[in-house]
Amino acid sequence: MERLQRILTWEGSLIDPIGAILGALVFHSVIASTRAHVGERAGQLLLSVAVGLAGALAGTAVLWLLLARFRIPEPLGTSVQLAAVIGAAAVCDALRDDTGLIAAVAMGVAVANLPSFDVPSRNPFFETLVQLIIGLLFISISATISPSSLTGLLLPTLGLVAVLVVVVRPLVAALSTLGTDLPQGERAFIGWMAPRGIVAAATASTFSTTLVADGVGGAAKILPVTFLVIVATVAVYGFTAVPAARLLDVRRSARSRPLLVGGALWVVELGRVLRSAGLDVLMWAGLEPERERIRASGLELAPGELLAAATGQGAELEGITAVLLLTDEDDFNALAATILQGGVEGAVYRLGPPRGSHGVVAPYTGGEILFGESLVRPELARRYADGAPVVARPGAGAVPAGYDLLFRIRSDGALAPAVGGRLPDEEAGDVLVLLGPARRPEPG
Numbered sequence: 001m002e003r004l005q006r007i008l009t010w011e012g013s014l015i016d017p018i019g020a021i022l023g024a025l026v027f028h029s030v031i032a033s034t035r036a037h038v039g040e041r042a043g044q045l046l047l048s049v050a051v052g053l054a055g056a057l058a059g060t061a062v063l064w065l066l067l068a069r070f071r072i073p074e075p076l077g078t079s080v081q082l083a084a085v086i087g088a089a090a091v092c093d094a095l096r097d098d099t100g101l102i103a104a105v106a107m108g109v110a111v112a113n114l115p116s117f118d119v120p121s122r123n124p125f126f127e128t129l130v131q132l133i134i135g136l137l138f139i140s141i142s143a144t145i146s147p148s149s150l151t152g153l154l155l156p157t158l159g160l161v162a163v164l165v166v167v168v169r170p171l172v173a174a175l176s177t178l179g180t181d182l183p184q185g186e187r188a189f190i191g192w193m194a195p196r197g198i199v200a201a202a203t204a205s206t207f208s209t210t211l212v213a214d215g216v217g218g219a220a221k222i223l224p225v226t227f228l229v230i231v232a233t234v235a236v237y238g239f240t241a242v243p244a245a246r247l248l249d250v251r252r253s254a255r256s257r258p259l260l261v262g263g264a265l266w267v268v269e270l271g272r273v274l275r276s277a278g279l280d281v282l283m284w285a286g287l288e289p290e291r292e293r294i295r296a297s298g299l300e301l302a303p304g305e306l307l308a309a310a311t312g313q314g315a316e317l318e319g320i321t322a323v324l325l326l327t328d329e330d331d332f333n334a335l336a337a338t339i340l341q342g343g344v345e346g347a348v349y350r351l352g353p354p355r356g357s358h359g360v361v362a363p364y365t366g367g368e369i370l371f372g373e374s375l376v377r378p379e380l381a382r383r384y385a386d387g388a389p390v391v392a393r394p395g396a397g398a399v400p401a402g403y404d405l406l407f408r409i410r411s412d413g414a415l416a417p418a419v420g421g422r423l424p425d426e427e428a429g430d431v432l433v434l435l436g437p438a439r440r441p442e443p444g
Contacts, residue, residue, distance in 0.1 A: 004186045004250055005319075008193055016199040017105045024102045025049065027207045031214060051092055052102025059088030059103060060110045068116045078129060081111070101206060134198050141205045142227060149224045157228040164229070165236060169194040185248040192244050195237045196230040255413025257282065257319050258346075259302065261336065262326035263290020266384035270326075270406070270433075271299045277392045277409050277431050282320065285327075322415060324370065325350035330377065349417060352376040372421030375404055380435070387439030395430025402437035409433065 028048040063084050066072050072080055085107055089100030111117050173191035182190075204226035211219035245251045256279050260271050263285030271294075275281045283294045284302040294301045323340055325333040330353035337350045352369040354376055371380075384390070390406070399405050408416040411429030418424060 003182075004189065007190060016197075017109050020101060020105045020199050020203055023203045023207070024052070024099075024105075027203075027211070028099075030216060031210065048096055048099050049102060051096045052099040053106055055088045055092035055095075055099065055103035056106030056110065058091075059084050059107045060114075062088075063107070063111060064114075064116055082129070097210060101203065137198055137202060141201050141223070144205065145224050145227055149220070150228070153221060153224055153228065157225050158232065160225070161229055161232040161236070164194070165233065185250050189244060189248050189250045193237055193241070195234045196226075197234075200226055201230055255279065256321045256346075256409075256415035258322045258324055258415055259284065259320045260324050260326055261285070261333075262328070263287060263293050264326070264328060264381065265293075266380060266390065267326045268293055268297050268299065269384070269390045272297060273390050273392050273433055274407075274409075274415075275299065277433065278413055279409065279415065319345075321346040322417075323348045324417075326370075327351075328377065328381070330354075349419065351380070354378050368419045371404070371406060371418050374421075375406075375435070383435060383438055389436040391434050391436055393432050393434060395426060395432045399432065399434065403434040405432060406435055407433040 025045070028045045031044070063081065066080050066084075067077055085104050088107060089104045091100075092103040093100040170188075170191035173187065177187045177190060180187075201223075204223045208219055208222040211222065258274065258279060258281060260267055260274075260281060260283045263283070268283070271281045271283050281299055282302050283299050285291050285294060291301060323346065325336050325348070327333055330351070333350040334353075337348050340348045347368065349368045349370045352371070352373065352375075355373060375383075392409070393400075395408060405418050405423055407418065408424045408426070409431040410416060410427055416424035
């Protein structure tokens with residue numbers, strides 16, 4: 001289901017700037033049609049586009065100077081980006097009405113795609129700020145809609161929503177996915193998902209005022225109709241998404257897809273055992289000999305750089321349900337756990353460092369510690385080197401003597417690790433993943 005998620009995510013990301021730019025072009029063409037003959041209309045439209053793109057070019061240049069050249073620290077970078085976009089939009093609007101939207105959208109597209117900008121894939125402060133701004137926009141826009149403005153619009157708008165949901169979206173999805181290898185269920189689900197959001201509300205609010213002032217017929221209805229469409233489509237798709245996914249059988253399986261980071265012999269063996277128990281195992285290692293070992297084992301190897309892929313700059317790690325940091329570098333495990341938390345969908349676990357160690361960061365960072373104090377990294381490696389096998393067995397009964405429980409694999413394929421010395425609860429149908437006793441005699 002990861003492919004379906006990627007399609008809908010990318011559509012949601014691309015449709016906003018494309019829709020806003022197309023809306024701005026249509027708006028300026030309508031404005032020009034009320035003021036001039038055909039030749040001058042085209043000139044006015046092109047002038048509006050040119051002003052917006054020029055403002056975007058200037059704003060992008062300012063951002064490049066501040067972010068790429070002067071290397072402003074990340075905490076200030078959020079404020080700089082916001083100020084630059086607002087400033088460029090305001091200057092464009094001052095030069096020519098309603099060209100600021102073109103500038104803002106074009107700046108966003110440029111910053112997201114130009115390699116000169118090293119924009120973090122996740123910035124919690126920026127994301128929080130965006131959510132607050134979106135919330136304020138919704139409140140401020142909805143506050144301009146009075147009950148009287150909805151008079152006579154409710155039933156026609158519900159009819160419009162019905163056409164959008166039942167006719168337009170399925171037809172567009174069917175044509176867009178024609179000839180692809182998407183199964184019918186996924187194509188049908190794409191045809192059922194098209195909620196409207198803040199971009200539609202913001203553009204409608206921006207355009208309707210000017211259109212009303214220019215005497216365009218029906219312009220006063222644009223904002224209330226758009227707002228009703230947003231509310232109705234979000235409600236329809238929000239309440240029906242889960243039942244539709246269940247009906248079309250496109251729900252993500254509960255079966256875990258763990259990412260094992262590390263290429264030591266025992267880690268590769270653990271990957272084989274988890275795969276033999278039915279899990280979709282993905283592995284990553286930094287050293288080429290370890291990567292060759294993973295390839296030789298037949299396990300799937302994640303390409304590219306781990307942190308870049310896992311924090312959203314690549315699509316290779318989508319669908320990961322847990323990250324297990326199992327390298328021989330305790331500080332790497334600790335730093336990676338800190339970076340990856342919140343950057344992947346599932347939990348992040350790491351091996352515990354040796355007792356009494358004085359690593360740079362390992363004892364002081366987050367990430368849940370796998371297996372407990374008796375199975376820290378050196379002990380695991382020693383046990384395996386001494387012949388202790390990694391095995392999977394049905395979960396009925398107690399853990400055999402001399403064995404240590406690493407994971408329980410539930411009957412639905414979910415992976416439950418032993419964390420911090422706490423063993424996962426026993427459930428019917430479990431498969432136990434165990435580390436056996438050493439086969440070489442202990443030095444005496």
